Amino acid sequence: MVMVAVGLTFYLNPEVVRLQELAFATMETEAKKSAYDAFFHYHWIARILYLINLGLGTTLLCMKVQKWVR
Numbered sequence: 001m002v003m004v005a006v007g008l009t010f011y012l013n014p015e016v017v018r019l020q021e022l023a024f025a026t027m028e029t030e031a032k033k034s035a036y037d038a039f040f041h042y043h044w045i046a047r048i049l050y051l052i053n054l055g056l057g058t059t060l061l062c063m064k065v066q067k068w069v070r
Helices: 002-025 029-069
Strands: none
Touching (some): 002 029
């Protein structure tokens, strides 16, 4: 979980922001489309990793609560 969070924080999020800024700054239609495609590709990867982290955290929390209840 920590490695996923570190990867998201220090690599993937800055890259997504850079690609989003590039897409907004570009006026050419073809370059804008290319920048948006790259942005959405990275954005989907980030979403999936956030959902995986959420699932792992929820599982860990359930395991801890189950241990406390016993």
